[in-house]
Amino acid sequence: MMISETNRRKKLVLVVEDDFLLRMDAVLMIEEAGFDVLEAANADDAIMILERRFDIDVVFTDIDMPNGSMNGLRLAHAVRDRWPPIKIVTTSGQLRLKDEDLPHGSKFIPKPYSVKLVNETIRELIQQ
């Protein structure tokens, strides 16, 4: 039986979060949901990783990242402009955004989030 390329490997998610504890938690949570995970501590590092890797399927980013040249919202727009196929999940403990406030192919989930919500949100985006 042939297994198609897209089904053979786990989907790869890039987690962007400036707080160490929250990043660790998000990484472990998304791994637990069945994805491979890369991590970045700010938007600039995330852009660097995206420029070097061509296998990232989803960017999962915090919005409130005051240190660095851009916050998560600007990162989401940059990803949409430069890497249109990549899906984007944004999250924030402070802001409550609607999916319409975000670039096409993005979703917003509020912090704190559950494994179930993270898992469902990522899968829904990938299936679009």
Add this chain to the structure above:
Amino acid sequence: MPAGDTTRSTVASMNQELSAAGGGLAGNEDVLRSVLAGCGDCIKILDLDGRLQFMSEGGKRVMEVEDFGKLKGCPWPDFWTGDGNSDAKRAVEMAKAGSTGRFRGPANTAKGNPRYWDVQVSPIVGIGGKPTHLLSISRDITEEWRATSELKEAAGRQALLAGELQHRIKNTLAMVGAIANQTMQGESVSAAREAFSARLMTLSHAHDILTQTSWTSAPIKDVVEGALTPYRSGRGRIQVSGSNLDLLPKQALALSLAVHELATNGTKYGSLSADGTVDIEWSNEPTETGNGFRFTWTESGGPSVKEPTRKGFGSRLIEKMLANDFGGEVRTFYHPGGVVVELVAPMVRRPQTQVSDL
């Protein structure tokens, strides 16, 4: 009824009321003089072009005018600047047209002291029903205005504080959520519950220390001692030494969680499970590598220890979070005599004041 007739009928009824109040009051000019001298409002008469013609005695007092001769004939709206100037001109036009113009605004007294005024300008109607002069009455409402603006400022500060507090609470909730998620992994319910409560207490203690400085910094000694408190009463001895340093909020939270995890491990498996000791030391001196801050946790006199085969959340808090939030490196050595954990990082701040060193 034309405006002039209204005024005349008001005068008639006023004279009636004055006669009823006492003999010799009606038509007595001394009554008018006493009113003008006694009234704390600044009562002025302007000509129809808004030029100052007369100012009451009480008015000179509140306006701090010593020589009215210098002011007489000056355009009254020019005493007001900015919005007040156009408001005053508009009020003059309204009074000229027969109605009353009102506004509020700031203007200095003749001696340059700032005051805030409630102003009304109305026509003085002569025979024939047309305004011949304008009456301008300004009431000093500086106190009231100050109180109002202070209230507004206080409300603004309050809103800012509430926003800041909200922000902090959200961050703390996210942190607690992450600790809960990670603590509940693969442990029995009762063990997880105990570990979670202990971590929350550590976090809470670090918050107490940070609250004292409005979340700007935390003295390292307080952070370390706070995290050690539950372990002071057990077996083994803990010694702490190091200079007074101020940690950033992030560093304070990371260090208190790390010290808590180290002490927990020490109590379960290390020197604090026997009659051993823990030496906690730190130093902060410039070095060639740039990593001038060194923090060490040295256990001795306990059972021999081996590197664990599986590293859990506690180890991550010690090795990863501490390294990340200090921007340095953490190394763990499993010496036969006990565990040694060492953090080297860029220098941290010295305290602004040295009072607590004394």
